[in-house]
Amino acid sequence: xxxxxxxxxAGLRLRASGVGSDxxxxxxxxxxxxxxxxxxxxxxxxxxxxQNVYDADFEYGPQPLRWEALALGSATITHLPGDGGVRxxxxxxxxxATIRQSRPYHRYQPGKxxxxxxxxxxxxxxxxxxxxxxxxxxxxxxxxxxxxxxxxNPYGMAVVVRSDAGGLPVDTRIDLTNWNGxxxxxxxxxxxxxxxxxxxYAWYGAGMVRWGVFIDGVPQVLHQIGFxxxxxxxRPWARTGNLPVRYEQRNLTAQASSNDMTHYGVSVCIEGGxxxxxGFTYGYGMALQTPRRTVAAATTRFPVLSIRPRAMGTIExxxxxxxxxxxxxxxxxxxxxxxxWTVNQWTGRMLFIxxxxxxxxxxxxGTTLTDAGKAWGVNQWAGLQVRTTGGTGAGQVxxxxxxxxxxxxxGVAWTTNPDATTTYVVEGVNGAGATARIIxxxxxxxxxxxxxxxxxxxxxAPGQGALYQIGLINRGQLLPRRLLISSxxxxxxxxxxxxxxxxxxxxxxxxxxxxxxxxxxxxxxxDVSGTSLSGGEVVMKFTLPAGGSGLQDLDLxxxxxxxxTIRGNLPDVLTVxxxxxxxxxxxxGADMICQEAMS
Numbered sequence: 001x002x003x004x005x006x007x008x009x010a011g012l013r014l015r016a017s018g019v020g021s022d023x024x025x026x027x028x029x030x031x032x033x034x035x036x037x038x039x040x041x042x043x044x045x046x047x048x049x050x051q052n053v054y055d056a057d058f059e060y061g062p063q064p065l066r067w068e069a070l071a072l073g074s075a076t077i078t079h080l081p082g083d084g085g086v087r088x089x090x091x092x093x094x095x096x097a098t099i100r101q102s103r104p105y106h107r108y109q110p111g112k113x114x115x116x117x118x119x120x121x122x123x124x125x126x127x128x129x130x131x132x133x134x135x136x137x138x139x140x141x142x143x144x145x146x147x148x149x150x151x152x153n154p155y156g157m158a159v160v161v162r163s164d165a166g167g168l169p170v171d172t173r174i175d176l177t178n179w180n181g182x183x184x185x186x187x188x189x190x191x192x193x194x195x196x197x198x199x200x201y202a203w204y205g206a207g208m209v210r211w212g213v214f215i216d217g218v219p220q221v222l223h224q225i226g227f228x229x230x231x232x233x234x235r236p237w238a239r240t241g242n243l244p245v246r247y248e249q250r251n252l253t254a255q256a257s258s259n260d261m262t263h264y265g266v267s268v269c270i271e272g273g274x275x276x277x278x279g280f281t282y283g284y285g286m287a288l289q290t291p292r293r294t295v296a297a298a299t300t301r302f303p304v305l306s307i308r309p310r311a312m313g314t315i316e317x318x319x320x321x322x323x324x325x326x327x328x329x330x331x332x333x334x335x336x337x338x339x340x341w342t343v344n345q346w347t348g349r350m351l352f353i354x355x356x357x358x359x360x361x362x363x364x365x366g367t368t369l370t371d372a373g374k375a376w377g378v379n380q381w382a383g384l385q386v387r388t389t390g391g392t393g394a395g396q397v398x399x400x401x402x403x404x405x406x407x408x409x410x411g412v413a414w415t416t417n418p419d420a421t422t423t424y425v426v427e428g429v430n431g432a433g434a435t436a437r438i439i440x441x442x443x444x445x446x447x448x449x450x451x452x453x454x455x456x457x458x459x460x461a462p463g464q465g466a467l468y469q470i471g472l473i474n475r476g477q478l479l480p481r482r483l484l485i486s487s488x489x490x491x492x493x494x495x496x497x498x499x500x501x502x503x504x505x506x507x508x509x510x511x512x513x514x515x516x517x518x519x520x521x522x523x524x525x526x527d528v529s530g531t532s533l534s535g536g537e538v539v540m541k542f543t544l545p546a547g548g549s550g551l552q553d554l555d556l557x558x559x560x561x562x563x564x565t566i567r568g569n570l571p572d573v574l575t576v577x578x579x580x581x582x583x584x585x586x587x588x589g590a591d592m593i594c595q596e597a598m599s
Contacts, residue, residue: 040113040271041200041208041224050115054104054245054268059084062100065537068500068566072097072453073251085119085264090129090251092258097250099452101137103500103563105475106268107597108203108241113271115200116245117214119264122191125149125156128253131261132160134199134211136246137475137566138437138451139164140238142201142209143246145173146191152177155191159211159223165239167348168439179223185215186222194264200271203241206233242475281481282519284526285591292488292589293528301494301577303506303530305590308498308571309562310513310525311433312352313474319467324444329462334446346438346470350568351448353434355425355467356384356460360391364418370407371424374464379403381426384460386410391421395508395529400426425467430505434458435473435569446470451567473568474523480556480574482593487544489586492579495540495556497572500565502537504573506530523596533575544578544588556592 056063062079069077073096078087088098108114114135122131127148134143141162149156157176162169176186189195196214201207206228212221227237245268249261284307286292295302319325324339334351362372369386381400386408388396398410408426418424428434436448436457450457462468485493498504510529514522539559544552562572576590 041202041210050269050271051273052267052269053274054102054106055266056102057084057265058086062086064501065499065560066103068099068101068103070097070099070452070566072099075249080262083262083264085262086247088247088249088261088263090249090255090259092251092255094251094254095453095455097453098248098261099566100247100263101566102245102266102268104477104561105137105242105244105563106135107477108243109270109275110204111272112274113200113202114241114243115198115269115271116266117196117198117269118245118266119194119196120247121194121260121262122146122155123249123259123261124257125154125191126255126259127156129251129255129259130249132246132248133197133263134160134246135201135243136162136248137244139169140240141243141246142199142211142238144197144199144211147252157191161209161225161237163236163238164348165235165237168437169348174223174225181212181221181223185213185220188215189213194262201241203236203238205236207237207241209237240475280521281593281595282514282522282524283591283593284514284524285484285528286589287528290528292486292587295491295578295580295586295588297580297585298582300579301496301533302579303509303533303575304528304578304588305592306504306506306509306527306530306533306573306575307478307562307592307594308511308525308573309474309476309478309564310523311354311435311474311564311568311571312350312469312471313476313523314471315469316349317346317470319469326462326466326468327464329466331456331458331461332447332449334448334462334466334468336444336446339444341441341443343442344440346441346446349438349470350451350473351436351438351446351457352469352471352473352569353436353458353462353466354469355427355433355465356381357426357463358389358465358467359424360420361418361422361424362420364393364414364422366417367401367410367413368407369410369414369418369422369424372406374406376403376405376463378405380461380463381408383429384426385429385431386424386426387431388418388422388424389510390423392416392419393422395510395531397507399429426463428460430503431509432503433569435567438470474564474571475568476523477561477563477597478524478572478574479561479595479597480559480592481595483554483556483576483590484551484593485544485554485576485588485590486551487578487586487588488546489584490546490581491544491584491586491588493542493544494538494577494579495559496533496536496538496575496577497560497562498536498574502535503570504536504575505534506573506575507532507534524594530575533577536573536575544586561597
């Protein structure tokens with residue numbers, strides 16, 4: 001009996017009556033190795049509870065608040081209410097692509113197995129076209145891939161590990177003919193049918209990845225890779241274990257016909273339960289010595305306080321503080337005078353261009369702003385916007401109608417004319433920055449490409465005075481926890497958050513990084529200067545009582561976290577918006593507490 005129990009409970013030491021002696025009272029230890037596929041990727045028998053951390057179905061729509069969608073070229077993405085799925089279609093044109101990616105980057109927890117399952121129909125297997133599904137973004141991941149069929153592999157199926165650890169992304173593709181899992185179900189799998197797939201992994205840097213399929217409710221492991229002590233493996237299998245779920249299809253070359261990839265429900269689980277999110281808790285509130293902002297009577301949705309993640313998580317070079325002023329650029333290069341970088345020092349890193357040009361005005365009047373020190377291309381900035389950031393007339397945003405080598409002409413006259421104290425930036429519409437992956441650099445020139453397509457990254461070339469950073473895109477998240485708010489008069493408060501299709505735009509915003517306001521390790525920014533807003537979605541609404549001392553403490557823990565976009569250039573915004581009654585202004589103070597979950 002003791003031996004039987006020892007075999008079932010591997011590694012357990014049991015004392016058996018009448019066996020052994022006082023010196024050696026235990027029976028021998030009997031180890032049992034779980035059958036292939038019965039253990040998780042950390043070698044433990046699968047007896048733990050799978051706890052969902054993310055799940056979605058698409059019965060009523062494509063869930064635009066929780067998923068970001070990109071359709072490039074002539075490709076389309078369509079919700080299929082009759083099927084409860086989403087169809088992704090590429091036409092015959094080279095470069096067509098569709099991407100559906102979960103808004104969260106699911107936080108990997110050491111000691112746990114990350115697991116996803118999904119139903120998908122890949123569509124036709126065509127040479128020069130790929131379909132992908134799994135845990136992945138444009139730099140790292142593990143996923144299934146269909147493409148480039150052969151006689152031995154007529155559906156072109158493979159599993160892939162992607163990593164940008166140490167440089168540019170590299171895909172390691174393992175063809176179906178080389179899979180090391182149970183081979184018996186492979187001949188029965190018709191990849192043109194809907195399939196129920198799963199992927200699980202442990203990161204640590206050297207964990208295991210496993211790909212499989214459910215057949216008749218039974219998980220079949222098709223391939224697995226253990227990266228610890230693997231020949232030739234010196235770096236981690238991916239740079240990060242924090243990954244989104246993505247569905248993707250691409251035309252690498254022109255095709256003879258269009259093709260559809262359709263996906264259905266998906267879940268992301270952590271085996272062994274979920275520990276509380278890790279990360280620092282910070283407060284975001286009013287400016288020091290200005291505890292309240294006055295909201296005029298009869299005002300609708302005044303943005304008293306707004307917060308967002310900063311675009312870059314790791315900043316290894318910041319032009320604003322490290323020198324290397326930009327002097328010129330193209331849609332694929334940026335030249336920085338006196339940077340003195342090591343050749344290819346930044347290969348694989350991300351470039352964030354916060355503004356295409358900046359400086360201090362020499363004069364301004366009516367609809368012009370002049371900077372005598374510039375040498376811009378004529379009409380280089382037409383269609384972008386200029387924002388005054390300091391000095392006289394700070395906080396004004398205008399659309400640029402035209403420009404000369406030294407002067408901007410805006411479409412609407414300045415409320416307060418700029419002068420020689422006015423600082424400004426030329427930036428994308430609605431303040432959006434631009435991101436790109438650096439593919440090489442000299443001592444003074446960065447060469448880069450689009451994060452998603454590998455095409456030229458920019459439609460507008462950066463110019464003299466461009467503001468930029470080098471590092472890694474911020475893929476963490478801000479988790480709202482509490483709002484402390486008070487008002488001197490009766491008013492209404494709405495919590496409004498960005499969506500990928502409707503970003504919040506704050507007029508008159510002056511975003512300040514929390515790490516410059518006393519929270520040295522924060523990766524967030526806040527604004528208390530905005531005067532109006534557009535976009536976003538109202539997710540909470542309540543009334544503020546009059547009285548000034550009536551502090552309200554509200555639980556925000558049910559709100560969805562704030563993220564950045566697939567390209568990483570447009571962080572989500574959360575705004576505390578106040579509407580006042582006719583004839584009654586209100587002085588409102590607001591402070592928000594969030595947890596910054598970055599790892």
